[in-house]
Amino acid sequence: MDGNAVTRPSTIRVDLQLVADMVTARSRVLDVGCGDGALLDYLVHFKQVDGRGVELSQAGVNACVRHGLPVIQGDADTDLKDYPSDAFDYVILSQTLQATRDPRIVLRHLVRIGQRAIVSFSNFGFWRVRWHLAWHGRMPVAEAPGLYWYDTPNIHPCTITDFVDLCRELDIAIESGLALDRRGRTRRLNSPGFFANLFGEQAVFLLRRP
């Protein structure tokens, strides 16, 4: 068996690229909800990070470990408490916050375990989502076709404004933020306001303890 022959794309999904760009090379990174390991693999091989992953789905975990990534099966809601404080430079929560049972506890753990946390999510305030709800009167089926309101794992979707409010409430500092529009253009969220919340389809925030 030759595992070295694994093909490794040098590009990743644009929202993952935004996250990756926020990570300093050769740092220690924990990717919570790392899925099939695309971001982690990129960070390990192109930014030489000391990376770890946590993933809920066993299929995702096995795929990661098969590719040589240090990943464990675990649940963001229950397992983050086992990690010591300041164990990592960055803790990443990419497209996972909305699927956690208690986003507040998870966010607190992220900035406790990591010097910094990077959180990305789909903005529920995006105009198309609003339009869908306003015009069709139905819950948006945004993330993947076939995931209806009753079977989506995304039980806590939020808007950029909601997220900024929550960080303020939890006393978590936003170091920087980016909104990604439908054409893949980014907009800095220095003062995340009405327009960012309307035109940003995805958001990525760099957080730290105050």
Add this chain to the structure above:
Amino acid sequence: MAQLQPRHHNLHLPGVTLPGHRFAIGPETPLRLDCGVSLSRLDIAYQTYGQLNADRSNAILVCHALSGDQFVMERHPVTGREGWWENMVGPGLTLDTDRYFVICANVVGGCMGTTGPSDIDPATGKPYGLTFPLITIADMVRAQKLLIDHLGIESLFCVTGGSMGGMQALQWAVSYPERVFTCVPIATAARHSAQNIAFHEVGRQAIMADPDWCGGDYLAHDKRPRRGLAVARMAAHITYLSEATLHRKFGRNLQDRREVAYGFDADFQVESYLRHQGSAFVERFDANSYLYITRAMDYFDLASEHGGMLANAFRGTKSRFCVISFTSDWLFPTTQSREVVHALNAVAANVSFVEIATDKGHDAFLLDVPEFFATFSGFLNGAAEHRGVK
């Protein structure tokens, strides 16, 4: 290296010379055991496969389980059956002998060439029997470490094993963290559970209840507690399987008959199978070794020496871990692997953890489970890349 001479009076194997290597430890470097006694003479029988590379960075230590031995990937000299990990170790396999140098040693207290209770006590000229000191998993690992020193290997690329082998792998990572680059404990736990101690006690009592055990002194009486050891093996064997496996293999099928015989013969195939497992085991295993090794597993509790905090056992470790469990293993269930993973997380260790879906029970680690092989290979490849092992 010297050929092993048959020294197994209890096994009565005239003409069988155990192939492989022997490392003799003399009184100048006694092995100090946890029980306080020192073994001044100790032979370690071991096998190697593949070649040690120039910078000695490709050595993998395989630790065998309770009833295993050092014959990992070759025909067994006593039973004639294929090696116990022949689907894992070999050219092009997961533990690729074209790439890695694989070592496996019979554990201290064993009965396949390494010194154990069936050997002659140099002090008395008689078999040790129950005068052999109690051993622990840490003692087994101490002895292996002397062997690894002897082989001139500074750092093992990987220490791995299933069940009791996994206990040894974990013990290696705790006792000699700087000598372990990767640790792959499979279907194991950081401490033996009450349920598992209970099963072992059933086995030991079966052996000790056999009149031919002779208070442990059966060799002097030219006897062997065959029935007791066979029953111990039968009971243990059930714990290695799963209900699904037993059902698939045997169901309620009858053995060589169309209807039940209204007696206590082996009516059912599963009975016949277990009886065969028991009687075959007796031909290759020493009853006192079985007592000593099961006891070593019972005593295993990695946390106990670290204030009851398993995480403390791993503090500061730089080893890379890949913990593997199997869904249908009820002897070493996934929860016990998860305890190890939680402890490793608590010290921010480099750890992977997979639970492999299979209905094959605890024995899955010995069987053809492709997802298991793929995961293990992937982990090793990643680590080899990191260490620069070609």
